[in-house]
Amino acid sequence: MRMRGRVRTGLKGWGGVGAMAVVCGLVLAFALLLPVARxxxxxxxxxxxxxxxxxxxxxxxxxxxxxxxxxxxxxxxxxxxxxxxxxxxxxxxxxxxxxxxxxxxxxxxxxxxxxxxxxxxxxxxxxxxxxxxxxxxxxxxxxxxxxxxxxxxxxxxxxxxxxxxxxxxxxxxxxxxxxxxxxxxxxxxxxTGQQVLAPKSSGITGYNGTLAKQRICTAEGSTANTKLVDAKKAKELVSSAIISPPVPNQLDCLVRLQLGEVDAVVTDGALAASQAAQDPTVELKGSPFTTEYYxxxxxxxxxxxxxxxxxxxxxxxxxxxxxxxxxxxxxxxxxxxxxxxxxxxxxxxxxxxx
The missing domain is CATH 3.40.190.10 (Periplasmic binding protein-like II)
Incomplete structure (x- = not known):
C-alpha cells in the first residue's frame, strides 16, 4: 500500500502533466507518432x-x-x-x-x-x-x-x-x-557520469553499501548496465545488490521504480536529473561515480x-x-x-x- 500511494502522488511533475498514463504511455504511444519503419x-x-x-x-x-x-x-x-x-x-x-x-x-x-x-x-x-x-x-x-x-x-x-x-x-x-x-x-x-536515482524516502544514499539487497534497474545496452555487471564481477559492488533484468528504454526504469518493481535506478546523472524532475518523489543519491562523455x-x-x-x-x-x-x-x-x-x-x- 505504501508504494501505491507513492505512485499516485509521484507523477505530478513534467510540465504539469500529473497522470501515470503520460509516463507509461511514452514508450508505447509516442512510438506511433514518428514516421519510422516497423x-x-x-x-x-x-x-x-x-x-x-x-x-x-x-x-x-x-x-x-x-x-x-x-x-x-x-x-x-x-x-x-x-x-x-x-x-x-x-x-x-x-x-x-x-x-x-x-x-x-x-x-x-x-x-x-x-x-x-x-x-x-x-x-x-x-x-x-x-x-x-x-x-x-x-x-x-x-x-x-x-x-x-x-x-x-x-x-x-x-x-x-x-x-x-x-x-x-x-x-x-x-x-x-x-x-x-x-x-x-x-x-x-x-x-556526465553514472548516478543512483531512488525514492526520497529510501535508505539508499548513493553507489555504496546501501545498495545491499536492493533491486537496481538499468537499460539494456547502456553503460550503466555494463558498469554494474563488471563491478559485481570485480566485487566493487556490494555482493547482495540485485541487478534486475535490463529494460529496452531508460524511461522504463522510472516506471518500474514508480510501480515498486525495483528499488533504484542507475543511469547517467544528466538523465537521472530529468527523471527526478518528472517525479518529485525521487531524487539523485550521492555523487556521480564515473566520468563519461556524450x-x-x-x-x-x-x-x-x-x-x-x-x-x-x-x-x-x-x-x-x-x-x-x-x-x-x-x-x-x-x-x-x-x-x-x-x-x-x-x-x-x-x-x-x-
Whole structure:
C-alpha cells in the first residue's frame, strides 16, 4: 500500500502533466507518432523482439586493448573539416521529401529528446539533443527542419547505425572503447557520469553499501548496465545488490521504480536529473561515480561526416546567441545546475588518424 500511494502522488511533475498514463504511455504511444519503419529489429518503434542484437555489450576487445584509448575514448575522433565527402554527398543527393538527414533519437527523455504533451497537435520533438540535430541539418542541408527522426531504443542504437537505418545517433550516447570498435564518434558534446536515482524516502544514499539487497534497474545496452555487471564481477559492488533484468528504454526504469518493481535506478546523472524532475518523489543519491562523455555516433567508415559534425560542434560551442550554452540554458539549467560548468565537455582532442 505504501508504494501505491507513492505512485499516485509521484507523477505530478513534467510540465504539469500529473497522470501515470503520460509516463507509461511514452514508450508505447509516442512510438506511433514518428514516421519510422516497423520492420523487425528496426528499433525505431522501441519494440525489439527476443532476437535483439546486443551490439553495445560485446566483450572488450579491439580499441579496449589499448590502455590510452580505454582511458580516454572521447579523444579518438577525427579532426574537424567543412568539406563534403562520399557520405555527405549521398545525403545531399536524396530527392524531394527524402532529402533529409536521418537521425536516431530518444523521444521520451525529458528535456533531452521528448514530445511535449502540452505542445499542441504537432507536438514536435524538443530537447537538448534535438537542438543539436537541427544545427547539424542546417549546416549540411541548409534547413534545420530537414530531418527524419527515428525513435531508437537504448539497446538498438548501434544496430541502427551499422544497418544503415540512420545517418547518425544523437541520443545521450556515451563514448566508450567498446563502442569505438563498432561505430565512429564525434568529439564530446556533454559531460556526465553514472548516478543512483531512488525514492526520497529510501535508505539508499548513493553507489555504496546501501545498495545491499536492493533491486537496481538499468537499460539494456547502456553503460550503466555494463558498469554494474563488471563491478559485481570485480566485487566493487556490494555482493547482495540485485541487478534486475535490463529494460529496452531508460524511461522504463522510472516506471518500474514508480510501480515498486525495483528499488533504484542507475543511469547517467544528466538523465537521472530529468527523471527526478518528472517525479518529485525521487531524487539523485550521492555523487556521480564515473566520468563519461556524450558523442554523436556514426558509421565507422563515414569519415567525412564525422569531420563535418566535429566542425559543427566547434562552431556550435562558439555561438553565443543560439549555440550550446543557449540550448543548455533552455533545457537543462532547471534540472541540472544553473551553471553549465560541470556539464561542459573538455577541449576536444582529435587523436584518431584514420
Amino acid at each position: 520492420s523487425h529489429g528496426d528499433g525505431s518503434t522501441g519494440t525489439g523482439g527476443p532476437g535483439v542484437t546486443r551490439a553495445d555489450q560485446v566483450a572488450d576487445d579491439g580499441p579496449c586493448r589499448n590502455p590510452a584509448i580505454k582511458a580516454h575514448p572521447e579523444e579518438q575522433t577525427l579532426s574537424p573539416s567543412s568539406a563534403d565527402g562520399a557520405t555527405i554527398d549521398k545525403i545531399k543527393a536524396r530527392q524531394g521529401e527524402k532529402r533529409k538527414l536521418i537521425v536516431g533519437v530518444d523521444q521520451n527523455s525529458y528535456r533531452w529528446g521528448y514530445r511535449n504533451p502540452n505542445g499542441g497537435p504537432t507536438a514536435d520533438l524538443e530537447g537538448f539533443d534535438i537542438d543539436l540535430v537541427h544545427r547539424i541539418a542546417q549546416d549540411i542541408l541548409g534547413d534545420p527542419n530537414a530531418v527524419q527522426f527515428k525513435a531508437i531504443p537504448t539497446n538498438q542504437r548501434i544496430p541502427a547505425i551499422q544497418g544503415g537505418r540512420v545517418d547518425m545517433i544523437v541520443r545521450t550516447m556515451t563514448i566508450n572503447c567498446t563502442r569505438l570498435g563498432q561505430v565512429a564518434f564525434s568529439a564530446p558534446y556533454f559531460k 558523442g554523436v555516433a556514426m558509421r565507422s567508415d563515414a569519415d567525412d561526416l564525422v569531420r563535418r559534425v566535429n566542425q559543427i560542434l566547434v562552431d556550435y560551442r562558439k555561438d553565443t546567441t543560439d549555440g550550446w550554452q543557449a540550448s543548455y540554458d533552455r533545457w537543462l539549467s532547471a534540472t541540472l545546475n544553473e551553471s553549465s560548468a560541470k556539464s561542459e565537455p573538455p577541449p576536444p582532442k582529435y587523436l584518431r588518424k584514420n
